[in-house]
Amino acid sequence: MEFDVVIVGGSFAGLSAAMQLVRGRRRVLVVDAAKPRNRFAHASHGFLGQDGRPPAMIRQTGIDQLQRYPGFELRQDEVLSAEPLDKGFSVALASGDRVTGARLILAGGVKDSLPEVAGLTERWGQSVAHCPYCHGFEMGGGPLGILLTNKVGLHQALLLPDWGPTTLFLTEGMDLDDAERARLVNRGVAVETTAVVELVGEESALSAARLADGRLTPIVGLFVQPKTSLFGTLAGDLGLELEDGPTGAFIRVDQMAQTSRPGVFAAGDAASVMHNATLASGSGVRAASGAHFSLIHAEAEGEPRLCARA
């Protein structure tokens, strides 16, 4: 076996998992396609000690630190499939290489599908965001908008007035009941029922939402809840149990980040209902512990160690 653990995805979750394992002198391969979800944002916020730094710089600092450890290897490549072996997994890469690992950690994140409104996609990660804790403070006190594409947005609409005066824009087919409206009114949220057709502003900045009847509602930031889908087909191919989340399915894991298939662990956005860099990093640490403990327990039961100590 070449590696104790093969980690799919080398961002907040995958690199945090790698850090624990290489410090435990295990041999770790991180395979990363290098398309982290927040690559559209110029700065990442809320990650203690890294607040305001560009996401790519945070990742590079992590890689630089990991490269000091003898057990660490990083490949920029894509995992296409993982086939269970008698012990461990054989992992096929897009480059044509094949590697083996005793355990797998899936940390490939999720993909976003954004609502179709003119001017929205090009502002994603700038003046259009998914999370007020990540980018709300930088919107300077508003006015703010939220485009309601699912009922998770209602929770966010109740949050947003803490960052600035808020308008909730309903999308086609969405409606509110009396109780929902009352809660919004109590939090000072204005509700706009005419559809947003375009976002207006200089370059990536936002100054207003244009409505279907031509009116302009001034906003400097818009929040949306994109639909999310799991990275690649690995979870399905491995027959992992999924859970339904408010924005899309995610991989079911237990307290030690173990999936429904023994030997396969999952972390980060791909295995969580809440999507945030710190949480992804923390869950990577948990998955690393889960994978490490499972190796140790197998060895304690008399299985030979599959990889030499790094």
Ligand SMILES: Cc1cc2nc3c(=O)[nH]c(=O)nc-3n(C[C@H](O)[C@H](O)[C@H](O)COP(=O)(O)OP(=O)(O)OC[C@H]3O[C@@H](n4cnc5c(N)ncnc54)[C@H](O)[C@@H]3O)c2cc1C
């Ligand atoms: C626009 C935007 C801005 C954000 N800003 C913030 C912020 O300021 N603060 C904050 O806390 N959170 C922020 N988030 C949320 C944060 O980005 C995610 O919670 C975090 O990136 C999740 O980390 P992850 O490691 O699970 O996945 P990701 O960071 O998405 O990384 C997954 C990695 O796995 C790779 N991968 C996928 N499939 C494969 C495969 N088959 N083979 C190999 N590699 C693969 C991907 O290419 C990628 O590099 C933001 C999200 C978005 C969309």
